Amino acid sequence: MEHYINLAVKSIFVENILLAYFLGMCSFLAISKRVQTATGLGCAVVFVMTLTTPIDWAIQTYLCRPGALAWAGLPNVDLSFLTFIAFIAVIAAVVQLVEMIIDRFSPALYSALGIFLPLIAVNCAVLGASLLQVERGLNLGESVVFGMCSGIGWALAIIAMSAIRYKMRYSNVPPALRGLGITMLMTGLMSMAFMCFSGIQLK
Amino acid sequence: MIQMAAAPAPQTPPKPAAQPKPRLRLLSGADKRTFMDPLSDNNPITRQVLGICSALAVTTQVRTAVVMAIAVTVVTGLSSLVISVMRNAIPSKIRIIVQLSVIASLVIVADQVLKAFVFDISRQLSVFVGLIITNCILMGRAEGFAMQNPPWRSFLDGIGNGFGYSLILIIIGAFREVLGSGTLLGFHVVPKALYAAGYANMGLMVLAPGAFILLGLLVWAQRAHTGYAEES
Numbered sequence: 485m486e487h488y489i490n491l492a493v494k495s496i497f498v499e500n501i502l503l504a505y506f507l508g509m510c511s512f513l514a515i516s517k518r519v520q521t522a523t524g525l526g527c528a529v530v531f532v533m534t535l536t537t538p539i540d541w542a543i544q545t546y547l548c549r550p551g552a553l554a555w556a557g558l559p560n561v562d563l564s565f566l567t568f569i570a571f572i573a574v575i576a577a578v579v580q581l582v583e584m585i586i587d588r589f590s591p592a593l594y595s596a597l598g599i600f601l602p603l604i605a606v607n608c609a610v611l612g613a614s615l616l617q618v619e620r621g622l623n624l625g626e627s628v629v630f631g632m633c634s635g636i637g638w639a640l641a642i643i644a645m646s647a648i649r650y651k652m653r654y655s656n657v658p659p660a661l662r663g664l665g666i667t668m669l670m671t672g673l674m675s676m677a678f679m680c681f682s683g684i685q686l687k
Numbered sequence: 688m689i690q691m692a693a694a695p696a697p698q699t700p701p702k703p704a705a706q707p708k709p710r711l712r713l714l715s716g717a718d719k720r721t722f723m724d725p726l727s728d729n730n731p732i733t734r735q736v737l738g739i740c741s742a743l744a745v746t747t748q749v750r751t752a753v754v755m756a757i758a759v760t761v762v763t764g765l766s767s768l769v770i771s772v773m774r775n776a777i778p779s780k781i782r783i784i785v786q787l788s789v790i791a792s793l794v795i796v797a798d799q800v801l802k803a804f805v806f807d808i809s810r811q812l813s814v815f816v817g818l819i820i821t822n823c824i825l826m827g828r829a830e831g832f833a834m835q836n837p838p839w840r841s842f843l844d845g846i847g848n849g850f851g852y853s854l855i856l857i858i859i860g861a862f863r864e865v866l867g868s869g870t871l872l873g874f875h876v877v878p879k880a881l882y883a884a885g886y887a888n889m890g891l892m893v894l895a896p897g898a899f900i901l902l903g904l905l906v907w908a909q910r911a912h913t914g915y916a917e918e919s
Contacts, residue, residue: 503895506741506743508740509739513739566795568791568794569788569795576783576787606787606821606826608741608821608822610821611817658907658911661903661906661907665906668900668902669903672895675899676896
C-alpha cells in the first residue's frame with residue numbers, strides 16, 4: 485500500500501506529467517483561459533487516463549511485447565512495432581466509448597464536457613503515460629495508480645494555470661508577450677515551484 | 688487606327704523588363720510562400736502554438752534536438768502528402784481516425800529507422816519518438832492544409848512547417864546546451880578560464896523550468912520582431 489501511495493505522490497507532484505515531462509502542452513495552453521472549462525477538461529482527462537493506461541498495459545503484456553503471444557502458442561512472435569498504433573487506437577476508442585457512455589447516462593456532464601472529449605484523443609499526456617509505463621515496466625496495479633495520478637497532476641496544473649491566467653487579465657503585459665509568451669514564463673515558474681516536492685519519500 | 692498603330696510593334700524586340708526572365712524555377716510564387724511562411728511569420732511553435740510538448744522535452748542537447756527535428760520534418764512532409772493524395776476518398780466523419788492511422792504508421796517507420804541507425808539517440812529520445820503521433824503540428828497541418836490542397840503543395844507545407852519547428856528546436860537546444868552544460872554538440876565551448884574565474888553551468892537550463900522560460904523569452908523576441916500580438 486505504501487508503495488502505491490509513494491507512486492501516487494510521485495506522479496502527481498514530483499514528476500508532474502505536464503511540468504516535468506512537458507506532455508499535454510497544446511491543450512494546456514489552449515484550454516486554460518477559463519477555470520470552469522479547465523476543470524471540466526481536467527476531470528475528463530483523469531477519467532480517460534485511468535482507463536487507457538491499464539488497457540494499454542494489457543495490450544502490451546498480452547499482445548505486443550516480444551514473446552507476449554506465448555499464451556496463444558506463438559512464443560517467437562514479436563509485435564512490438566505495433567505498439568504505437570495499438571495504443572493510439574485504444575485511446576481513440578476509449579475516448580469515443582466514454583463519450584457515448586456519458587451521453588447515455590449523464591447528459592448534464594456530457595453537455596459540460598461535450599466539445600473537449602474528442603480533443604483528449606490527441607492529448608499527448610494520455611499517450612505519453614501509456615508509453616512511459618511500458619518504459620518503466622510497471623505492473624497492472626501500478627499502471628492504474630500511475631495513469632490516474634498522472635491525470636490528476638495534469639488536471640491540477642491546468643486548473644491552477646487557468647486561475648492564474650484569470651488574474652492576469654488585470655495586469656498590463658507587453659503586447660508581444662501576451663498569450664503564449666507570458667503563459668510559458670508562468671509555467672516555468674510553476675514548474676520551479678513543483679520542483680520543491682522532489683525528494684519527498686513516504687516511508 | 689489601332690491596328691495601324693499596333694502593326695510596327697512586333698518589329699522591335701520586346702523589352703526585357705516587360706516579360707519575366709525565363710529561368711528554371713522549382714517553386715512557383717505561391718508554392719514558395721507555402722514553404723517559407725512557416726519559417727518565421729507563421730511559425731508552427733511561436734505563432735500557431737502547435738507541437739510545444741516535444742519542443743521542450745528533447746532540447747537538453749543539440750544532437751537529440753537535430754535528430755528529433757529531422758524525424759518530425761520527414762513525418763510531417765510525408766503525412767501531408769499521403770493525406771492530401773487520399774483527401775477525396777476520406778469520408779469526413781472518420782477523417783480523424785484515418786489521419787491518425789496514417790501518421791501512426793509513418794511514426795512507426797521513423798521509430799524503426801532511428802532504432803536501426805542511431806540507437807543511442809533513439810534511447811535518449813525514449814517515448815518522445817512515439818509521441819510524434821500526437822504532435823499537434825501533424826494533425827494541425829493534415830486537418831488545416833492537406834485536406835484542402837493538392838499533394839505537391841501539401842508536401843511543401845508539411846516540410847516548411849517541419850523546418851519552422853526544427854529552427855525553434857535547434858535554437859532552444861543550442862541555448863540549453865551552452866548555458867546548461869557548457870558544450871555544443873558535445874564539444875566544450877565555454878573556455879576553462881571562465882570556470883576558473885568562478886563561472887558555473889546553469890543547472891536550471893537542463894531542467895524543465897529553464898525550457899519553459901527560454902521558450903517564453905523566444906516567443907517574446909519572435910513576436911516583438913514580427914509585430915504580432917494576441918488579444919489577451
